[in-house]
Amino acid sequence: MALTQEDILAELAEIVEEVAGVDKDEVQLDKSFTGDLDVDSLTMVEVVVAAEEKFGVKIPDDAVKDLSTVGDAVGYIQKHQD
């Protein structure tokens, strides 16, 4: 059963909190990873690898550069989940 946008956001917020030390309540769809959440490029790789494991999706490096907001990432995961 596919996860809803809300489910994915909640799980992703936990990953960002653990990896980047950002409070999970701050992780909202309109937030920019670099601009708002202080997620730099190394941290983004950690988020992506953790998300791949958690959601069972592949997020290639080419796709990562287009994920500038949390909403972008949630959308990508929702679209590519099996």
Add this chain to the structure above:
Amino acid sequence: MTARKSVVVTGVGATTPIGGDAASFWDGLLAGRSGARNLTEDWAADLPVRFAARVAVEPSEHLKPVEMRRLDRSAQFALIAAREAWKDAGFEGKFAEPGRLGVMVGSGIGGVTTLLTAYDALLAKGPRAVGPRTVPMLMPNSPAAYVGLEFDARAGVHAPVSACATGAEAVGHAVEMIRSGRADVVLAGGTEAAIHPLPIAAFANMMALSKNNDDPEHASRPFDVARNGFVLGEGSGILVLESAEHAAARGARVYAEVAGVGFTADSHDIAQPEPTGRGVAEALAFALADADLTPADVRHLNAHATSTPLGDLAEIKAFRKILGDDAEGVAISATKSMHGHLLGGTGAIESVATVLALYHRQAPPTINIDELDPEVTLDIVRDKPRALPEGQIAALNDSFGFGGHNVVLAFRSV
């Protein structure tokens, strides 16, 4: 010619096997407490050596989860000790003049547990499982860099590496950094976190470690006839060194002066010390000359004395050679009998111990000497602390590392 700048110690921090901060480290030294314990992890079961001296502090109680994730254990220890030393020196937050603050913090082995854990992940799950922070965690300059980031040090952040001489070497280079005018304040020291089956197996196979698995607390016994190798420890020591002028201008409390530094290299063998102790003796002589001290001024030595059969004796012989009969008036402490051998961290925590000994006028004891080696004819402080004389006195701390590195630091009371 202008007078050389004096360098003083204004802050100390320590994460050690017998105390998680400098105050409890000092209490542990005076109490003669051993930090050696059995290793109960599954991975230890097949090792020839199944004990070590773990730090007496849980890093996660001091660092945020994100810091725990991003810092190798060696950098965790250094950052905790650096924050303590910084506060102890009376500083708060980032340094007001970043261009005048330096860092000199080394490690003997670097982020070895990070490297090996990442390799385990690579083998188990493939290259994608190797974290993007693996390199900045395992590089040996990582602890120095994190300490620099914490306080905004921009005068230079350096990480000397000289095996078991690293911590003392860092203090020596920091003194020179201040004397040369490159910085007013330098956070200096060393750190190590290598309690993992691979380094333990490697040191054990060099015949360097004690194998007294049945009695860890009595395994580190420098100068005892039955000494049979060192006990691996982990932890970090950091000192805030400062030009005397800078310290006086802000009214800082001064523990001691770092009056002299002696560096030599054996250039003899990669692991064995040069048998006549030539390099050690020369480093002692250089440190005394650099500090403008006579042998009679020296009243305390925190010896390197790792509890190996050859090393302890070579050190004592070199000491007597340079100090002559005045060597007999020196209260000698081998504190590795309590905290074990912290490799790159050891010269730093022993410098903290030496500075506190001068400040409190107490030489810590050497424990576990049941029968003193008859060839050790000098005055070893045994079992209980000893009061040091009043008036201006000096104390030495020496450290030697695989590779033939010899470092002697001379401290003077204030």
